[in-house]
Amino acid sequence: MTGGRRRREGENLGLVAPAEPRPELMVWEALNIALDRALARDEAVFIVGEDVGLYGGSYRVTQGLYARYGEWRVRDTPISENSFTGLGVGAALVGARPVVEIMTVNFALLALDAIVNMAAKLRYMSGGQLAVPLVVRAPGGVARQLAAQHSQRLEHMFLNVPGLRIVVPGTPQDAYWQLTQAIEADDPVVVLEHELLYFEKGSFDPDAPPPPMHAAAVRRPGRDVTLIAWHRMVKVCLEAAGALAAEGIEAEVIDLRSLRPLDLPRLVDSVRRTHRAVVVEEDCRFAGAGAEVAAALTEAAFFELDGPVARVAGEDVPTPYNAALEAASIPDAGRVASAVRRLLGRAAGGPAATQSPSEQTGAQP
Amino acid sequence: MRRDLIRQFLYDMLLARLFEQAAAEQYLQGRIGGFLHLYPGEEAVAVGTLRAADPGDYVVSTYREHVHALVRGTPPEAVMAELFGKATGCSRGYGGSMHLFDAERRFLGGYAIVGETFPVAIGVAYWLRLNEEPDVVLCYFGDGAVNQGTFHESLNMAALWKLPVLFVCENNRYQIGTEIHRHSAVPEVWRRACAYGMEGRRVDGMDVLAVHEATREALRHVREGKGPFLLECETYRFRGHSMADSGAYRSALEVAELRARDPLEGLRRRALAEGWLGEGEVAELERRARKAVQAAVRFAEQSPPPTELHRDVYAQPLDVYAPEIPARRAAP
Ligand SMILES: Cc1ncc(C[n+]2csc(CCOP(=O)(O)OP(=O)(O)O)c2C)c(N)n1
Ligand SMILES: [Mg+2]
Numbered sequence A: 001m002t003g004g005r006r007r008r009e010g011e012n013l014g015l016v017a018p019a020e021p022r023p024e025l026m027v028w029e030a031l032n033i034a035l036d037r038a039l040a041r042d043e044a045v046f047i048v049g050e051d052v053g054l055y056g057g058s059y060r061v062t063q064g065l066y067a068r069y070g071e072w073r074v075r076d077t078p079i080s081e082n083s084f085t086g087l088g089v090g091a092a093l094v095g096a097r098p099v100v101e102i103m104t105v106n107f108a109l110l111a112l113d114a115i116v117n118m119a120a121k122l123r124y125m126s127g128g129q130l131a132v133p134l135v136v137r138a139p140g141g142v143a144r145q146l147a148a149q150h151s152q153r154l155e156h157m158f159l160n161v162p163g164l165r166i167v168v169p170g171t172p173q174d175a176y177w178q179l180t181q182a183i184e185a186d187d188p189v190v191v192l193e194h195e196l197l198y199f200e201k202g203s204f205d206p207d208a209p210p211p212p213m214h215a216a217a218v219r220r221p222g223r224d225v226t227l228i229a230w231h232r233m234v235k236v237c238l239e240a241a242g243a244l245a246a247e248g249i250e251a252e253v254i255d256l257r258s259l260r261p262l263d264l265p266r267l268v269d270s271v272r273r274t275h276r277a278v279v280v281e282e283d284c285r286f287a288g289a290g291a292e293v294a295a296a297l298t299e300a301a302f303f304e305l306d307g308p309v310a311r312v313a314g315e316d317v318p319t320p321y322n323a324a325l326e327a328a329s330i331p332d333a334g335r336v337a338s339a340v341r342r343l344l345g346r347a348a349g350g351p352a353a354t355q356s357p358s359e360q361t362g363a364q365p
Numbered sequence B: 001m002r003r004d005l006i007r008q009f010l011y012d013m014l015l016a017r018l019f020e021q022a023a024a025e026q027y028l029q030g031r032i033g034g035f036l037h038l039y040p041g042e043e044a045v046a047v048g049t050l051r052a053a054d055p056g057d058y059v060v061s062t063y064r065e066h067v068h069a070l071v072r073g074t075p076p077e078a079v080m081a082e083l084f085g086k087a088t089g090c091s092r093g094y095g096g097s098m099h100l101f102d103a104e105r106r107f108l109g110g111y112a113i114v115g116e117t118f119p120v121a122i123g124v125a126y127w128l129r130l131n132e133e134p135d136v137v138l139c140y141f142g143d144g145a146v147n148q149g150t151f152h153e154s155l156n157m158a159a160l161w162k163l164p165v166l167f168v169c170e171n172n173r174y175q176i177g178t179e180i181h182r183h184s185a186v187p188e189v190w191r192r193a194c195a196y197g198m199e200g201r202r203v204d205g206m207d208v209l210a211v212h213e214a215t216r217e218a219l220r221h222v223r224e225g226k227g228p229f230l231l232e233c234e235t236y237r238f239r240g241h242s243m244a245d246s247g248a249y250r251s252a253l254e255v256a257e258l259r260a261r262d263p264l265e266g267l268r269r270r271a272l273a274e275g276w277l278g279e280g281e282v283a284e285l286e287r288r289a290r291k292a293v294q295a296a297v298r299f300a301e302q303s304p305p306p307t308e309l310h311r312d313v314y315a316q317p318l319d320v321y322a323p324e325i326p327a328r329r330a331a332p
Helices: A027-041 A065-069 A081-093 A105-119 A155-159 A172-184 A232-245 A264-274 A289-304 A323-328 A333-344 B002-028 B043-050 B066-072 B076-083 B117-130 B143-147 B149-160 B189-196 B208-223 B252-259 B263-273 B279-302
Strands: A022-026 A045-049 A074-076 A097-101 A135-140 A165-167 A189-194 A201-204 A217-220 A225-229 A251-255 A258-260 A277-284 A310-314 B058-061 B107-110 B137-142 B165-171 B199-204 B229-234
Touching: A022 A027, A027 A045, A027 A065, A027 A097, A027 A172, A045 A081, A065 A074, A081 A097, A081 A105, A081 B117, A081 B149, A097 A172, A105 A135, A105 A155, A135 A172, A155 A165, A155 A258, A155 A277, A155 A289, A165 A172, A172 A189, A172 A201, A217 A232, A225 A232, A225 A264, A225 A333, A232 A251, A232 A277, A232 A333, A251 A264, A264 A277, A264 A289, A277 A289, A277 A333, A289 A310, A310 A333, B002 B043, B002 B066, B002 B076, B002 B208, B002 B263, B002 B279, B043 B066, B043 B137, B043 B165, B043 B208, B043 B229, B043 B263, B058 B066, B058 B117, B066 B076, B066 B107, B076 B279, B107 B117, B117 B137, B117 B149, B117 B165, B137 B143, B143 B149, B143 B165, B143 B189, B149 B165, B149 B189, B165 B189, B165 B208, B189 B199, B189 B229, B199 B208, B208 B229, B208 B263, B263 B279
Parallel strands: A045 A074, A045 A097, A097 A135, A135 A189, A165 A189, A225 A251, A225 A277, A277 A310, B058 B107, B058 B137, B137 B165, B165 B229, B199 B229
Antiparallel strands: A022 A201, A165 A258, A217 A251
């Protein structure tokens, strides 16, 4: 239900950053290009958040956009998370496609009412009369010594909310594709970004046709075990897969890319070949997203599995400040590799072992 | 002109009163479930404010919003059917009493978390302002909502960016059982406007003519681009907070005093005394309102229920998420 919006088609087109295939691009730049193109292409798009304008965004994601599109389309807000997220909801109801940046996901806790009680429910409660094409972007994850209040993952908080979509891009290409798709989607989408991936480089082609927003991607094929991860844990899994390959274990690494919906068919397909799966997540183990992945996969592919779906996850503690303790609180490649060895009944670096089943995975030898 | 307006006000208030009485009866007969918050005593606020607004203006309301929808023009049938949870309701039976929506009439709901109407209203207004549209937003809330963070957050942003919002406080003195002097350090709600450099005033919310006039002036201010306006309407609810509340925390004397200032009876008396309307006209208005409410109840009773559990959760169903549980594999 848009009121007769004034069209200023093409006004900004000459100013769009050149988006050409570039061999090396960082995640923040890909997000920036996605926003730039969306603002140029569609007048319904505007950005709100703390320091997204003049300052250019805490992680540079909105750099240059304020100068290009002006304060009404790139709006610096006061520190009022619930209300500026709710502002996005209200505007979305009348035809806008707002992109709300929450400075870090930790502050999204103050905007949960707007996200959970409003954005996720209004289409349903209104009997389909209203749509909420809202994007909420939030950087998060365990970064470097930011301590407990600034270092957490809240995937689990959004996961159990019907009406939301949740994407977790981890590469420049996915960041571009999925943010673009999120803006174009007619549902509220939470885009979770990882603070340690913003300066991660990767190949980038803005004109390559994107896979569906929720599709998982195989990052490394393998036949012995399926490692399922997202965000930074994909890198950890690839590192573990490298080490395991030297021992003759071929791990398949799947980047989920989306947590709601889950690309379960892709996971089942992989497990049909490998018969073993480990979910690796940075979020705390208890009731994290990994628990849902493990449960859904077990239910859908139980008869294909040769052992339980194992989880390697963050420890159930608030994130400590001390660097060594902080590192110990989240999975690393070593922990992933040893979980795989236990699941396969192998000793470290050696052939098949005869040790007893691990208490962590309960795997049968 | 004046007579037409008076006739309209009186009809609206009669319809509002009779509709809510019928809703209470249907609730007691078990045909309406859940929470039911009724509006008797407060009619002058919805009628006076909404009749001063234009059809292009947007309305964002609370869970005590049946009358706002009715005055906005949502058919009584569609509102009653929604209370009954029927497919013909204005939210197709998915929203209920607290979540009425009528997008066609720019009635954006029906919000049942106290304090939610503020951010929704400033979001709509932000979009109107960004596109230089002439329309404005009417944002309703109770006296209890002004101590919610979103009140301060949203009024600040509304004033900072000069957004076209009329904030209408329905001050009925109570936040369920807690009277305003026990929940607010500054019980004059309108005075809070000055904290944001915003215009504000208080009006007798039991006098529909006063509310209408005050709203017209406030809307002129908002429409001229001078920024948002906070209008506090002093009113009173005659019933408990909801059907689950007997209202035992209020003295009989207080209730009797306020009932003596009934906005509906006040208007009826005045219209007759001033000769604006004749006895016959008033009786005819009441008969029409009564018929409309009876028809609404009949329509709601006879309407079918909704049947699709999964519709409208997303724009398109995310069916990839629901795998079939495989049957047990036969032993080899
Ligand atoms: C955030 C929140 N807290 C508590 C409630 C429970 N509740 C529902 S109505 C209400 C009182 C609201 O009073 P007021 O704003 O004055 O509105 P009124 O009901 O008097 O019209 C409360 C506490 C709620 N719905 N939302
Ligand atoms: Mg109240």
